[in-house]
Amino acid sequence: MSEERSPGDLTKQQTADISEAQIAVHWPEEDYFSPPNAFIAQANLTDAAVFQRFSLDKFPECFKEFADLLDWYKYWETTLDTSNPPFWRWFVGGTINACYNCVDRHLARHRNKTAIHFVPEPENEAIQHLTYQELFVRVNEFAALLREACGLKTGDRVTLHMPMVAELPITMLACARLGVIHSQVFSGFSGKACADRVSDSESRVLITMDAYYRAGKLLDHKEKADTAVDEAAKDGHKVDKVLIWQRHPGRYSSAAKLVQGRDVIVNDLLRDFRGTRVDPVQMPAEAPLFLMYTSGTTGRPKGCQHSTGGYLAYVTWTSRNIQDIHPEDVYWCMADIGWITGHSYIVYGPLALAASSVVYEGVPTHPDAGRPWRIAEDLGVNIFHTSPTAIRALRREGPEEPAKYHHRFKHMTTVGEPIEPAVWKWYHSAVGKGEAVIVDTWWQTENGGFLCSTVPGLAKMKPGSAGPGIPGIHPVIYDDDGKELPAGSGRAGNICIRNPWPGSFQTIWKDPERYVRQYYARYCKNPKSKDWRDWPYMAGDGAVQAADGYYRILGRIDDVINVAGHRLGTKEIESAALVVAEVVEAAVVPVADEIKGKVPDLYVALKPGLAASAEIANRVSAAVVSGIGAIARPRRVIIVPDMPKTRSGKIMRRVLAAISNRQDPGDVSTLANPEVVDRIRELAK
Ligand code: PRX
16 A cells, blocks of 8 residues: 555545545555355356457457346337437437336236335334235325326436335335436425425426335334425425325324425325326337435435336346346345435335345334344344444444354445445344355446445455446556556546446536536547547546456545435535525634544634634534534534635635544634634634
8 A cells, every 4th residue: 555645636626625535544455254155156147258248359248138127118229328428318219117017027027026015113113025916006006196196207306215115116106107307305405405305306296205214213203294395386396296105004103294285295195096097108218217316525415317218227137137126035225215326226126126125114223233133133134234334333233143143145345435344244244144145336326336345255355345346347547647547556537437438417407517517527438429439437436446357446536425324415505504694714624533433523703703602503503403404513602703715715624624523623824813723623623
């Protein structure tokens, strides 16, 4: 690692003045672990020739193998259309329905098999096991309701603000059946955050649930829908209908009043559609399936638009070959469907393969850190998927818990953040009992599915490193000057993907220019070129590649921080803080955290003459929670007399980050106000 460049060298265009990659902790290279023979003996993919099949000279036709896992109404004519780069179009001419592929096509063989195990957070509430037949019936009835009672049709957008309940995949699949574009907003986001997404997507219908359980409490959720509708109205956008599922059917569990003419209790209205069937709409492969909003470098989240055919093909192939899902597996991804991981690897991928997928409502450590292992034991879960933050929390709160239960995992995934080798090893030995293969999967909301990971039946695992590009994905690391770093150099740079792939998002909703600028402009070799080779995709992460070809991801190089695996824009947090009347300036910096990976520290300066107080700090924190959600709550709000600034007046976040991370801020003598640094250090103690 000695010749490694500091990720601090990344910077310049499109990069933050302090980034996660810059504060990344470097750990030494680890020894390999071999996948257990018992795993290899049953694995879906053990043919090492897969990498030749997916070499760049076989591109793009190699991706036929992905699409062939699906049922098409009409087979496509063109595998990849590159006529308008970088707006790639996959499987052009094909028609398909995602709901049909996840539900209807399994009925012949798997009608009575569980599609979804819904595990309520209260442990005394029975687990629900929804068979594929029941899923079929419920999806059809709800699709009929959407079409008949709400007038929704192909191409309309609908915002979902739903918790982790079986009704969420039912709602998504009903939309997919009609070709209605769903936009699910993480239930932990505030009503205001939901409103931004409702108005950007121009959703006339908002679908929510009255309440849900979280950490032992039944939270009122419907009240957030009221805020969302009101806030969207301020933005000039009217919501016509709010559909409300009941957490306990037949009982309304919210204190918020129903608004006459607007609010509808789904469980009541559904009675009118009992037994109704809705033909799946035959959608063009490139029709959008859903929007997933994510944080970027501006104050407003952007809607990543995912396709139907390419996306579904990508998540199905990767679920089969990287997750090693067989139809007889019981698969549990403990992410939230409000994030891309849940879309791809709780709903669409596993259901396309006719697996049984677990949907767990609550927090992993409720009522104690043994809960996940009890669930796994009870349901016979054999594939488990979670984030480093969850693993760290379970390890801290119950290091001995997994040994008390008889669950047996053949396969485990980690996703969303870098995982420290020590945490990886606990996951391997304690949770996996040394019997499970582990994949560390690196990818992003924009990508649809995994980009880097080992192929579990083929490659050794290396704690702390994701792995090489998966078959069909060809990563490359560029330096700031656009030069490729030699393969395996161990030097830090910007990780990019050389080639398009079917799971990639198609554009940013209503902002195609930003799509080009943010992901493709920087390393584009020729903006006029129609050759995909000239358009590498820039992920926005710092990474190093070791001599063995494995990539280690350092973190974001832009104004995004990854808090407990949740992606937040520093600008979004700063904008939320500036809502407080006393605040004139706000600056957010990432701070390394033992459990959550990174957390935000929020520095604010007040209007002249105002005195700092805990009361103001609390209000700033509350403003962030109501503007975004509790996940964005700053670790600390530090009120400073002035921000450290350059002579041209730019806030030096780098200095603030050094203070928060207990690092040396370096030479500050060139600042316009160097004297403020010691003062801030005192305040941030
Ligand atoms: O910084 C990378 C980190 O999470 C970011 C993407 O966040 P999001 O779009 O919310 O998607 C998360 C789940 C797919 C990336 O830019 N990240 C994701 N996976 C890993 C990771 N960092 C290190 N190792 C990973 N396995």
